[in-house]
Amino acid sequence: MFGPTSILIAIIITAVVLIALVVLKPSITVTRGGKILAFVSLFVFPVLGGSMGISEHVERSKNTEFCTSCHVMKDYGKSLLIDDSSYIPAGHFQNNRVPRDSACYTCHTDYAMYGGFRAKLRGLRHVYSQYVGKIPDKIELYNPYNNRECLHCHQGARSFEEGTTHNVEEGRLDLIKANKLSCLSTGCHSATHDVKNLPNLTFWSPDKAKKDDAGAAKDAGAESNQ
Amino acid sequence: MENVTRMERRLCIAGMLIGLGLLIELASLLWSHPIAFILFIAAGGLLIAAGILVYLYSLVSGGDSVAQDTGK
Secondary structure (H helix, E strand, O other): OOOHHHHHHHHHHHHHHHHHHHHHOHHHHHOHHHHHHHHHHHHHHHHHHHHHHHHHHHHHOOOHHHHOOOHHHHHHHHHHHEOOOOOHHHHHHHOOOOOHHHHHHHHHOOOOOOHHHHHHHHHHHHHHHHHOOOOOOOOOOOOOOOHHHHHHHHOOOHHHHOOOHHHOOOOHHHHHHOOOOOOOOOOOOOOOOOHHHHHHOOEOOHHHHHHHHHHHHHHHHHHHHO | OOOOOHHHHHHHHHHHHHHHHHHHHHHHHOOOOHHHHHHHHHHHHHHHHHHHHHHHHHHHOHHHHHHHHHOO
């Protein structure tokens, strides 16, 4: 009903009204009540509103829409809809293996101490490059993709631990877990965003899939009535 | 017009800075875009922080300035 954003907006509006009282009639701060009012409106609410605002913006920055709102990222967003689940990002996005509303953040944040914080600092650098600096001709990761990010979800899963190719030879699983053999190695899960090849690919449309499902259900209902 | 002491004037400045910062924060919340985040941090956050500092300064320097302003 009332989410954090609504509460934050209510705090900001209340603070602005109380601040207006202090600004328009500063002499009220002579009384004890006025001093408390000034303290609450000029210190407590702004600190509360500011820290909640940071938290809210940081949460929003995890959204897929947020990441793909910059022009340079649009193709990467589009690659999540490639109609071929052998493409790792598309397969994960379309089959809900990652939350769709935070797909980029889920796979591209270091699952290490301060990983989220480092991701935000890099995000600020990306905004700088987008609007002030120069966007690199080729977008690439800062470091080779670490298996740790995959293992955050897959480690312990039966399909991963007992998978035939993961155990095809003695010690392969250990190499994967130690990040000595990349999950994205050629011949394994190497199909990722592939933005250069997008014009040659077909795309899945979630809305179309829903309509097709609804149509199939309707046809099935009509047939059962006959 | 009401005789405003130096401390009250500082409170007004603090209030205006914080109020403006909060309004910028409010505006940034209506937009989910990297620019909104920068707007919030660089403009809103800076104004709120400056306003809080002016308010705290008015508290620690309030007593003597009242005496100066009223000529006592």
